[in-house]
Amino acid sequence: MLGRLLLTASHSDRLRDFVATAPVTRPVVDRFVAGEELPDALTAVRGLTDGGLDVTIDYLGEDITDASQAERNRDAYLRILDAVAPLGLGGRVEVSVKLSAFGQSLGADGHALALANVRPVAEAAARAGTTVTLDMEDHTTADSTLGILDELRRDHPGTGAVLQSYLFRTEDDCRRLATAGSRVRLVKGAYREPASIAHQDRRAVDLAYVRCLKILMAGDGHPMVATHDPRLVAITRELALRHERQPGTYEFQMLYGIRTAEQQRLAEDGEKVRVYVPFGTDWYGYFTRRLAERPANVAFFLRSFVPG
Ligand code: FDA
Numbered sequence: 001m002l003g004r005l006l007l008t009a010s011h012s013d014r015l016r017d018f019v020a021t022a023p024v025t026r027p028v029v030d031r032f033v034a035g036e037e038l039p040d041a042l043t044a045v046r047g048l049t050d051g052g053l054d055v056t057i058d059y060l061g062e063d064i065t066d067a068s069q070a071e072r073n074r075d076a077y078l079r080i081l082d083a084v085a086p087l088g089l090g091g092r093v094e095v096s097v098k099l100s101a102f103g104q105s106l107g108a109d110g111h112a113l114a115l116a117n118v119r120p121v122a123e124a125a126a127r128a129g130t131t132v133t134l135d136m137e138d139h140t141t142a143d144s145t146l147g148i149l150d151e152l153r154r155d156h157p158g159t160g161a162v163l164q165s166y167l168f169r170t171e172d173d174c175r176r177l178a179t180a181g182s183r184v185r186l187v188k189g190a191y192r193e194p195a196s197i198a199h200q201d202r203r204a205v206d207l208a209y210v211r212c213l214k215i216l217m218a219g220d221g222h223p224m225v226a227t228h229d230p231r232l233v234a235i236t237r238e239l240a241l242r243h244e245r246q247p248g249t250y251e252f253q254m255l256y257g258i259r260t261a262e263q264q265r266l267a268e269d270g271e272k273v274r275v276y277v278p279f280g281t282d283w284y285g286y287f288t289r290r291l292a293e294r295p296a297n298v299a300f301f302l303r304s305f306v307p308g
Pocket of ligand 1: 135136137189191229230254258289293294297
């Protein structure tokens with residue numbers, strides 16, 4: 001119930017303004033967001049990569065209303081790639097993009113606009129020796145996002161995509177994408193979706209995740225197992241043994257600030273672990289989705305308003 005309310009609140013401008021201007025909430029936001037500017041993100045990237053973790057950088061720029069904002073988001077990614085190329089870390093530092101921020105949400109031309117804006121980012125990533133992963137947003141964007149993935153993979157086969165286990169369609173999408181060279185990030189899903197197309201019950205979402213995981217781990221692609229759920233991490237490691245997959249032929253992914261000790265423990269145990277590092281001024285939607293995932297985060301957030 002609380003999670004649903006928060007996902008609704010993620011679209012509220014008034015609440016956004018309140019949270020953004022209340023200084024007491026800043027430490028709570030900082031737990032999940034690496035900062036507002038590129039140097040903040042680069043500091044986080046250096047800390048994580050020095051500690052043996054890989055990263056994917058997400059520039060927070062959702063909810064755009066015109067094409068010029070989409071171009072600004074594209075340019076922000078080009079600056080990120082310019083800044084990470086000299087680090088010489090290749091694929092250890094990649095970028096994640098939300099196609100809504102590249103124009104996908106701007107009416108009938110949105111699909112073509114997003115493709116035109118993301119293509120130069122995929123080219124810049126290739127020049128920097130790294131990759132782009134397309135985040136998945138609400139279900140209305142799934143066909144367009146997977147269509148753009150297919151277009152980009154013609155020239156950049158390592159372009160990755162996210163599939164959400166809560167959608168009924170996802171097992172079929174996993175089968176289609178479990179092929180050599182593909183990179184699929186499997187998540188449970190973070191948006192509020194109708195019962196006609198998505199599992200509503202947490203256990204059903206978890207069971208669907210395991211079915212999808214089995215398809216991806218048995219296939220020839222590179223599964224990116226994006227979850228903080230200890231049971232799913234353990235099942236992944238069992239499947240890796242069963243399919244004789246070495247660490248690095250699949251990877252774990254977790255979000256910045258969530259289960260950081262577990263990120264480190266898995267890496268020290270020889271697993272490839274990538275941390276999703278979001279930064280930027282437009283952090284509100286991302287932040288409320290993280291609160292919605294866990295009631296304890298809401299308590300932490302509310303406590304920040306209590307003095308002393
Ligand atoms: P679950 O929510 O069951 O959590 C398992 C355990 O992890 C919890 O008991 C808790 O210990 C810890 N945990 C999880 N979330 C936490 C939080 N917010 N704060 C503190 N602890 C927490 N979704 C989407 O729809 N599109 C996308 O593109 C992406 N991209 C993405 C990238 C990466 C790298 C990750 C890890 C996740 C995403 N997601 C996403 C989000 C995903 O769909 C999902 O909402 C979250 O990962 C939470 O689900 P878990 O699998 O972690 O399990």
